[in-house]
Amino acid sequence: MKYAWIQKHAAKTSVNRLCNLMGVSRSAYYAWAHRTPTATEQADKRLSELVAAAFRKSRNTYGTRRLKRELFEQSQQISRRRISRLMNEANLVCKTKRKFKATTDSRHNLPVAENHLNRQFSTEKPNQVYVGDITYISTQEGWLYLAVVIDLFSRRVVGWSMGEDMRRELVMDALEMAWHSA
Numbered sequence: 001m002k003y004a005w006i007q008k009h010a011a012k013t014s015v016n017r018l019c020n021l022m023g024v025s026r027s028a029y030y031a032w033a034h035r036t037p038t039a040t041e042q043a044d045k046r047l048s049e050l051v052a053a054a055f056r057k058s059r060n061t062y063g064t065r066r067l068k069r070e071l072f073e074q075s076q077q078i079s080r081r082r083i084s085r086l087m088n089e090a091n092l093v094c095k096t097k098r099k100f101k102a103t104t105d106s107r108h109n110l111p112v113a114e115n116h117l118n119r120q121f122s123t124e125k126p127n128q129v130y131v132g133d134i135t136y137i138s139t140q141e142g143w144l145y146l147a148v149v150i151d152l153f154s155r156r157v158v159g160w161s162m163g164e165d166m167r168r169e170l171v172m173d174a175l176e177m178a179w180h181s182a
Helices: 002-009 015-022 026-034 039-057 064-073 080-089 168-181
Strands: 130-139 142-151 156-163
Touching: 002 015, 002 026, 015 026, 039 064, 039 080, 064 080, 130 156, 130 168, 142 168, 156 168
Parallel strands: none
Antiparallel strands: 130 142, 142 156
């Protein structure tokens, strides 16, 4: 890493100065710069190209398991750890598909609230009209639900609540916070 950094910045500053800065000898840097790549490094370069090609072919969706299977079909024996290392070095990150979560069920016989605003979203005074919504956020620990209440006059969040499930208390807590902030 030090030598590569020195090589990258050698055009702007003298190699001697960069070597002193990084705490390495000039002879060690030049030995690194002029050495021939090892067999492992040459194989890594070739395999890195194969991994990148298979990764692009999958439209950036394959992880190490699928890439290993894909490369095995091309008669390339390579471990998942090596694939992972080569992917990290090439900054290849697979896209993960998130499971769709339906939060609205319109097939019910329950009463539907009347539309009092009729798309009139401007008010004359604060604390006259509140609007709210519920959204869900995917986290590493699962879904997080967020209920928000906004004052239409100031467009300010006046109440909010978060929870692990979408229950009635989530909305009630957000409304209670809005009530106490008025």
